[in-house]
Amino acid sequence: MDSRLLWGTVEMLILEVVAQGPTYGYEISQTVGERSRGYFDLKEGSLYPALHRLEQQKLLTSFWDEVEGRRRKYYKLSVKGQTALDAKKAAWKAFSQGVNGVLGAHVLAPGL
Amino acid sequence: MDSRLLWGTVEMLILEVVAQGPTYGYEISQTVGERSRGYFDLKEGSLYPALHRLEQQKLLTSFWDEVEGRRRKYYKLSVKGQTALDAKKAAWKAFSQGVNGVLGAHVLAPGL
DNA sequence: TTCAATACCTAGACGGACAAGGCAATGGAG
DNA sequence: CTCCATTGCCTTGTCCGTCTAGGTATTGAA
Numbered sequence: 001m002d003s004r005l006l007w008g009t010v011e012m013l014i015l016e017v018v019a020q021g022p023t024y025g026y027e028i029s030q031t032v033g034e035r036s037r038g039y040f041d042l043k044e045g046s047l048y049p050a051l052h053r054l055e056q057q058k059l060l061t062s063f064w065d066e067v068e069g070r071r072r073k074y075y076k077l078s079v080k081g082q083t084a085l086d087a088k089k090a091a092w093k094a095f096s097q098g099v100n101g102v103l104g105a106h107v108l109a110p111g112l
Numbered sequence: 113m114d115s116r117l118l119w120g121t122v123e124m125l126i127l128e129v130v131a132q133g134p135t136y137g138y139e140i141s142q143t144v145g146e147r148s149r150g151y152f153d154l155k156e157g158s159l160y161p162a163l164h165r166l167e168q169q170k171l172l173t174s175f176w177d178e179v180e181g182r183r184r185k186y187y188k189l190s191v192k193g194q195t196a197l198d199a200k201k202a203a204w205k206a207f208s209q210g211v212n213g214v215l216g217a218h219v220l221a222p223g224l
Numbered sequence: 225t226t227c228a229a230t231a232c233c234t235a236g237a238c239g240g241a242c243a244a245g246g247c248a249a250t251g252g253a254g
Numbered sequence: 255c256t257c258c259a260t261t262g263c264c265t266t267g268t269c270c271g272t273c274t275a276g277g278t279a280t281t282g283a284a
Contacts, residue, residue: 007119007240007271013214026231032214039210046272048233053271069280070231089215096208098151102125102144103201119240119271138262158241160264165240181249182262 010042010050012088015077018060019085024072025051051075059084122154122162124200127193130172136184137163163187171196 017023017031028051029042054060059081065072077085129135129143140163141154166172171193177184189197 009211010271013211016215024231026229035214035216036210037213039206040214043273044231044233045274049271052233071279072231092211092215094151096211098148099121099125099204099208101149102147102152103128103204104147122241136262155242156262156264157243157266161240164264183249184262 006046009092010046011054012085012092013040013042014047014050014054015059015081015085015088018075018077019082022074022076024074026072054081121204122158123166124197124204125152125154126159126162126166127171127189127197127200130187130189131194131197134186134188136186138184166193
């Protein structure tokens with residue numbers, strides 16, 4: 001896939017996954033991969049910095065836990081995070097509609 | 113709009129517009145704006161470097177013309193450019209499907 | 225013992241979109 | 255005539271998110 005397309009969407013994808021319940025980095029990347037049918041392969045160099053940004057912006061809160069000898073940093077969506085997620089989804093919708101508008105609705109609309 | 117989302121799509125949008133017939137920078141930005149219902153506002157600092165990249169990659173060919181005292185650099189899609197456009201559109205489709213997959217089809221599918 | 229999988233992290237490189245600047249011609253408002 | 259919006263092209267430098275590639279550590283199976 002073209003990684004350039006990813007710009008600005010990684011945070012939305014992460015927030016969306018965390019919105020379904022507390023989870024941690026490694027699992028997030030797995031979930032994103034599965035739910036996109038293998039299309040996305042979130043790299044650690046993108047994933048962890050993004051998680052740190054989101055936490056710093058207080059869109060996510062975190063706590064450490066240990067399961068079967070494995071340290072995991074769990075993330076939970078904050079109220080502010082839910083608001084941000086809603087905004088990002090609205091922005092994504094507007095963006096994709098904008099792109100499809102330029103591409104010509106007749107081209108993609110039927111299959112989409 | 114979130115300009116980060118634009119990453120990787122500007123070239124596709126330009127190729128698509130040029131694919132409908134020879135045109136020039138200023139008109140391309142107008143067309144993209146109109147066809148996205150005002151959503152996109154292609155900045156010159158993005159537009160012209162992108163046109164130069166596309167020409168350098170031989171996806172576009174260009175020629176100068178003058179109409180009513182105004183110098184215009186017209187661009188035309190090459191065969192290679194059409195192939196690249198098709199690929200970019202396929203990539204966009206896969207990408208947007210991937211995103212929507214993560215967001216959950218039930219969320220966006222009805223409205224889309 | 226070795227290696228895949230799990231699980232976290234970081235430094236540095238890369239590259240495209242942006243802001244802000246420049247140049248030049250037209251044509252209408254004042 | 256003068257000003258300025260519009261048309262039309264271009265470039266420099268900044269910004270910042272993604273990636274590559276590296277590091278550490280545990281578990282459990284081959």
